Amino acid sequence: MGKLYDELSKDIEIKHSMYACMDCGTCTALCAAAEFYDYSPREVMDIVQSRDDEKIKELISSNKIWYCGQCLSCKQRCPRGNNPGGVILALRRLSEKTGLFAESEKGRQQLIAKRLFGDNMLKRGYTLLATNPIPSHFPELGEDWEYYHEHIKEMREWWGVPMDLENSPGCHRMVPEKDMEELRAIYKATGAVDLMNKVEEGMAKKLGGKEEVEKFWQSYQDNVDSRLYKIKEKK
Numbered sequence: 001m002g003k004l005y006d007e008l009s010k011d012i013e014i015k016h017s018m019y020a021c022m023d024c025g026t027c028t029a030l031c032a033a034a035e036f037y038d039y040s041p042r043e044v045m046d047i048v049q050s051r052d053d054e055k056i057k058e059l060i061s062s063n064k065i066w067y068c069g070q071c072l073s074c075k076q077r078c079p080r081g082n083n084p085g086g087v088i089l090a091l092r093r094l095s096e097k098t099g100l101f102a103e104s105e106k107g108r109q110q111l112i113a114k115r116l117f118g119d120n121m122l123k124r125g126y127t128l129l130a131t132n133p134i135p136s137h138f139p140e141l142g143e144d145w146e147y148y149h150e151h152i153k154e155m156r157e158w159w160g161v162p163m164d165l166e167n168s169p170g171c172h173r174m175v176p177e178k179d180m181e182e183l184r185a186i187y188k189a190t191g192a193v194d195l196m197n198k199v200e201e202g203m204a205k206k207l208g209g210k211e212e213v214e215k216f217w218q219s220y221q222d223n224v225d226s227r228l229y230k231i232k233e234k235k
């Protein structure tokens, strides 16, 4: 047993999700992600149960832990009452805390999730804003979509779902500041804000500084594909 396993075992999700895996493979047989990716919840459970820090390190540095879609079908069917989807959540947290998420391509997408869904939650109280998808993200939608984006305020007023008004109908209302304060306090108390900071720090360390992180983010904004950003080889 090593430091990584010790840290992992403190996560409440491990306490609730990991009893004793008998390696039967039922979870992998029914897992939708296992059908499409090089991914197996049985293998994940086997690695965690081994308590081998080297194997855990390799796992949380890889794409594998990001393939799970959190459908929790595995939890329903496991004959031992395990919840591999919950174990995956704890592994993702450990990957972010240690900065190892930045070693994999799917892990690095956490920066995009943090800057979109995470920052939106802390600023506005919900995850995706109508202004986040820009025309270049959906060129196949053509001129009507560009027109909508340019005239979004007028059009939403016309539809009766105005933007940025406190407690107006629709998903672009302003959440009252006192409710926002409560929400931010929950994110802070539960450690979500710390995790978000870890994502920014881990990316800066991997890419070689905050300026590079901005270039990575811009590459996503311009192309909706962060893979086009090329990581500089360390000398």
Ligand code: SF4
Pocket (backbone or CB within 6 Å): 020, 021, 022, 023, 024, 025, 026, 027, 028, 041, 042, 045, 077, 078, 079, 080, 081, 082, 083, 084
């Ligand atoms: S987690 Fe459950 S279903 Fe999956 S291999 Fe272990 S015992 Fe079987």
Ligand code: SF4
Pocket (backbone or CB within 6 Å): 027, 030, 031, 032, 033, 034, 041, 067, 068, 069, 070, 071, 072, 073, 074, 075, 084, 085, 088
């Ligand atoms: S929660 Fe994840 S591991 Fe479990 S069945 Fe769904 S996709 Fe597979």
